[in-house]
Amino acid sequence: MTSPDPTAPVVLDQVSVSIGGRPILRDVDLTVRSGDMVTLLGPNGSGKSTLVRSVTGLLPHTRGTVRLFGTPIEDFTDWRRIGFVPQRSSAIGGVPATVREVVSSGRVGRRGLFRPTSGADRRAVENALDVVGLAGRASYGISQLSGGQQQRVLIARALAGEPDLLVLDEPTAGVDLVNQRALADALGRLKETGATILLVAHEIGPMAPLIDRSIVMRDGLVAYDGPPLTQELASHTHHPHGHDHAHEGPSRHDHAPHVASPFDLDRRER
Numbered sequence: 001m002t003s004p005d006p007t008a009p010v011v012l013d014q015v016s017v018s019i020g021g022r023p024i025l026r027d028v029d030l031t032v033r034s035g036d037m038v039t040l041l042g043p044n045g046s047g048k049s050t051l052v053r054s055v056t057g058l059l060p061h062t063r064g065t066v067r068l069f070g071t072p073i074e075d076f077t078d079w080r081r082i083g084f085v086p087q088r089s090s091a092i093g094g095v096p097a098t099v100r101e102v103v104s105s106g107r108v109g110r111r112g113l114f115r116p117t118s119g120a121d122r123r124a125v126e127n128a129l130d131v132v133g134l135a136g137r138a139s140y141g142i143s144q145l146s147g148g149q150q151q152r153v154l155i156a157r158a159l160a161g162e163p164d165l166l167v168l169d170e171p172t173a174g175v176d177l178v179n180q181r182a183l184a185d186a187l188g189r190l191k192e193t194g195a196t197i198l199l200v201a202h203e204i205g206p207m208a209p210l211i212d213r214s215i216v217m218r219d220g221l222v223a224y225d226g227p228p229l230t231q232e233l234a235s236h237t238h239h240p241h242g243h244d245h246a247h248e249g250p251s252r253h254d255h256a257p258h259v260a261s262p263f264d265l266d267r268r269e270r
C-alpha cells in the first residue's frame with residue numbers, strides 16, 4: 001500500500017542492501033505515511049533489522065533511493081526528527097550513567113551539544129521518564145535496572161527527543177506484559193502528537209489497537225503490505241512465492257528469537 005507522496009516520512013524506492021556481497025534486501029518499495037504506526041513483521045533473518053538500519057542511516061543501501069521526509073538520506077541532516085530504539089542489548093548495562101543522563105542524551109539533537117539545557121529540555125526528559133514509568137528511578141545507575149527497564153530507558157531516550165519519526169527494533173522482545181503495556185501507552189501518547197512510528201515487532205500484544213498497517217518481510221522482499229495483521233493471521237498465513245508483492249493477502253509469520261544488534265548510542269555518527 002504505497003503512497004505517491006514523495007515527502008512522506010519514509011519512502012524506499014527499489015532499495016537493495018548487500019552485506020559482504022550477499023544481497024539482504026532486494027528491490028524494496030515502501031512508503032510510511034505521516035502519522036501512521038506501521039509494524040514490520042517477518043521470520044527470523046528476513047531483513048527487518050536491515051531495513052530499519054537503512055532507514056536510520058546506520059547501514060548504507062547499495063541500490064535504489066531512501067528518502068526521509070522527502071530528502072534523499074545522503075542529503076538528510078535533520079536527524080533530530082528521527083528517534084531510534086535499537087534491539088535490546090546487554091551493552092547498555094555497561095554504560096556508567098544514570099537513567100536521567102541516558103534519557104537526557106536524547107535531547108542533544110534538539111538543543112545542540114554544548115548548549116545549556118533549557119526548561120523545555122528538562123520537561124521533555126521528565127515527561128519521557130514519566131511516560132515509561134521510570135520517574136522514580138531517574139537517579140538509578142542503568143546497570144541497577146532489569147533488562148525490561150533498560151529497554152524502557154532507551155525508549156524514553158528516543159521520546160525525549162520528541163521525534164517526528166520513531167523507529168523501534170523489537171522493543172518488546174523478551175519484555176513482560178507490564179512493560180509491553182507501558183510501551184503501548186508511550187507509543188499511543190507519541191502517536192497523538194502526530195508522530196509516525198515504524199516498529200519491528202514480534203509481540204504485538206497491547207500495541208494492536210494502535211497499528212495502522214502491517215508489512216511482512218520474507219527473504220529480503222516485502223511479502224505483504226496492507227491492513228494490520230493480527231498475531232494469529234500473521235502466523236498462520238503463507239506466501240509460497242517470496243517475490244509476490246503487496247495486497248495479495250497476509251504472509252506466514254514464523255518469527256524465531258531475534259539476532260541481537262549492537263547498541264548504538266549515536267546513530268548520527270556515520
Ligand SMILES: Nc1ncnc2c1ncn2[C@@H]1O[C@H](COP(=O)(O)OP(=O)(O)OP(=O)(O)O)[C@@H](O)[C@H]1O
Pocket residue numbers: 019020024042043044045046047048049050051217255256257258259
Ligand atoms: N552485519 C551483518 N553481517 C553479515 N550478515 C548480516 C549482518 N546483518 C544481518 N545479516 C544477515 O542478513 C539477514 C537479515 O538479517 P536481519 O537482522 O535484517 O533480519 P531480521 O528479519 O531483523 O531478523 P531477526 O528477526 O532475527 O532480527 C540475515 O541472514 C543475517 O544473517
